[in-house]
Amino acid sequence: MSRQGNRAGDPRKVNGELFTLTYGALVAQLIKDYENDEQVNKQLDKMGYNMGVRLIEDFLARANTGRCNDFRETADVIAKVAFKMYLGLTPVVSNWSTTGDEFSLLLESNPLTEFVELPPGHSNLNYSNLLCGALRGALEMVQMDVDVRFVQDILKGDNITEIRLKFIKRLEDAVPVGED
Amino acid sequence: MSKEEEFKLMYGMLFSIKSFVSRLSPTDMKEGFLNYSTSKYKLHFFETPSGLKFIMNTDLSVGSMKDVLHQMFSSIYVEYVVKNPLCDLGQPITSELFKNKLDEFVRALPQFTVKPE
Numbered sequence: 291m292s293r294q295g296n297r298a299g300d301p302r303k304v305n306g307e308l309f310t311l312t313y314g315a316l317v318a319q320l321i322k323d324y325e326n327d328e329q330v331n332k333q334l335d336k337m338g339y340n341m342g343v344r345l346i347e348d349f350l351a352r353a354n355t356g357r358c359n360d361f362r363e364t365a366d367v368i369a370k371v372a373f374k375m376y377l378g379l380t381p382v383v384s385n386w387s388t389t390g391d392e393f394s395l396l397l398e399s400n401p402l403t404e405f406v407e408l409p410p411g412h413s414n415l416n417y418s419n420l421l422c423g424a425l426r427g428a429l430e431m432v433q434m435d436v437d438v439r440f441v442q443d444i445l446k447g448d449n450i451t452e453i454r455l456k457f458i459k460r461l462e463d464a465v466p467v468g469e470d
Numbered sequence: 471m472s473k474e475e476e477f478k479l480m481y482g483m484l485f486s487i488k489s490f491v492s493r494l495s496p497t498d499m500k501e502g503f504l505n506y507s508t509s510k511y512k513l514h515f516f517e518t519p520s521g522l523k524f525i526m527n528t529d530l531s532v533g534s535m536k537d538v539l540h541q542m543f544s545s546i547y548v549e550y551v552v553k554n555p556l557c558d559l560g561q562p563i564t565s566e567l568f569k570n571k572l573d574e575f576v577r578a579l580p581q582f583t584v585k586p587e
Contacts (some may be wrong), residue, residue: 343559344552344553344559346520347518347520347522347543347547347548347552348548348552348553350518350519350520350543351543351544351545351547351548352544354540354544355519356500356519357519431520431521432519432520432521433521
């Protein structure tokens, strides 16, 4: 996504506002289609997941990074390479748990919410929940089962947007039938 | 042998070689298993961190194809399968476009030569 408006040279880049507004239209439609915010959150997560599953391949092809040695390295790659590549921003990695299996991504700005104000009665809506799903889907494809959720959101009046990632387990390669 | 059986055998063999190689290695593997040669052919193997495996059989005289396979992943697979929403990931690829692009790519490789009659 380009934040600099018109970049006719690269057909892969779209205008930043178009991106933000398209996402807004998507969420608005989901709110119309589903009864409550919980269900909208779930749908956003599901869509994000499906995106993440594909996005990771594009990421691996473009970033050409190897496998991460630990979760800290994963956190760094997510913040400094992935977010930079796809959203043009670099969240701060912080609030590590003492066991090193949980951390937060702190976002001072969020391009998805640029023109957004949550109307009253939608206090449970995680507007940018698609991001959680995308992170979950992408990490699952590199054999990491991770729980991703919003804990703070500027849209809800918090000072910062915080996404919490919790490592659950490593997914093993499937063993073919009849093999050791 | 049916394609499916052949595929299972292939997967089993590569899985075993991979785990064998990783157990033999005294240190953490960097690149791991890359290729093997028999008296008839050479098999090249490349795996992405997402577990996708690329395999190519070549003539014995061909050197490392690691970069070629990576390029195949990034410029053919990602472009024409991952970015095609109609391609179901995890299913056999039926896209004609993918097939054509892959064919084009392989034919343009310096290692590619037509077998003399």
